[in-house]
Amino acid sequence: MGMRSTLLLRHLKVENANAIGGLTYGFPAISHFLGFTHALSRRLEQIYGLTLGGCAVIAHHTELQSQPLGNRREQVFALTRNPLTKEGKTAPFNEEGRVHLDISLLIECDFNADQLPKGGTLDLRIDALQTWFERTVPTLRLAGGTITTLGQVQWREHYDERELRRLRMGLLPGFALVCRHDLLTRHHQQCLESDPRRELLDSLLDFVTLRHQAQQDESGAVSWQPRAKPAPGYLVPLAVGYLGISPLHEPGAIPSSRDQETPFRFAESIYTLGQWVSPHRIQSLDSLLWRYRHQEPYYLCENRYHAPELAWDESDAEPFMANDLF
Known part of the structure; x- marks a missing residue:
């Protein structure tokens, strides 16, 4: 719709x-x-x-x-200072x-x-x-x-065509966040052909980690060269929902739960691959939208963006197995 x-x-x-x-x-x-x-x-x-x-x-x-940690390129979060305890000590x-x-x-x-x-x-x-x-x-x-x-x-x-173009240009400079689980799935299937024991998390890390590979020239000198990622683009890891890992408990059945009037369930996060895309490349506003999707035991934030050169396949709409990432 x-x-x-x-x-x-x-x-x-x-x-x-x-x-x-x-x-x-x-x-x-x-x-x-x-x-x-x-x-x-x-x-x-x-x-x-x-x-x-x-x-x-x-x-x-x-x-x-x-802020940077010392002289290294590593960054640490800039944290707030909380008030001292009654004993005058630093609060945890x-x-x-x-x-x-x-x-x-x-x-x-x-x-x-x-x-x-x-x-x-x-x-x-x-x-x-x-x-x-x-x-x-x-x-x-x-x-x-x-x-x-x-x-x-x-x-x-x-929006007519002219207004849609004006909207896309009006959102610049900026990038829209979309889901690219299709890229992750395709890369994982290719990797399984050479390594049947490979896990989905390994394929996700191929997109989001910086890797270098040693190369030796004719003189025997070795240099480290950056290793290309499986696909181009501004690709990032993305948390997109939760997977229920326990039965649905009745309201109030778990004493330490925050809400005693709502059914309770233990869950873990679901991750996939996301991409930042420029709005001026978007042909349909609907492809940018994220929507809720509940399909037992998944609680997903779903986006059905597909690159212009790719055709939509209904099989891609099936929820991915989040527990394969752990």
Whole structure:
């Protein structure tokens, strides 16, 4: 089903967002942005009876709060100093990764102009909706960070070819985060032909680690040359959801759980391959959207982006085995 309308939140500036997503760091996990969209949708439903759907993430600038460790190239997180304990000693703390963000969010809306609150002309009704978003969005938190600035709010029912091109160019400079599990799957299948015992985690590391290989010239001198990755592009490891590893317990059955009114389940993170792509190369806004998908025992954030030269295959829609990564 295609999008009925879209909401563009341009240049959201966030301070001290969570920079750690499972085993990865540098940018919040995609579940943070879908969670923000869900929280905004619940408030919209309470006021207007309307809901939101998926969300696309475009990053314009990130500033990881880190500092070099000595004279080495290694970086460590810049941590906050907590107040002293009653005894005057340094309080224990958990390491936190923080990042400042300048992003734009393109959010799918499950309604069209006919469903907007009645009263006045269509332009006035759209202005009232956009004003409500302008007032509500800064009151929320995104990835645990504080929203300090909201550049522009734009609700639109549809984009013609000219408007779509203007939107893509308006998101520059920036990169949209999409899922490239298709690249990971293809590379893993090729590797299995030569090594049947190879695990999916090994194939993922081929994309995200820097490797060098020794080469010897005719004179016998040995030099180390960088080893090319399996595919070109701005490829990154990505946490995209959770895999349930226990039965679903009844509410209150686990005494130490945070919510005693919701069923409880133990879970582990799911990882795959992501890619940052330039918005001006995007042909369809739908290919940028991330959406929730629940298929027992998977709780996924799913994106169906495919490079223009690749054809969509329904078999790719099957959830990947997260436990193969561990």
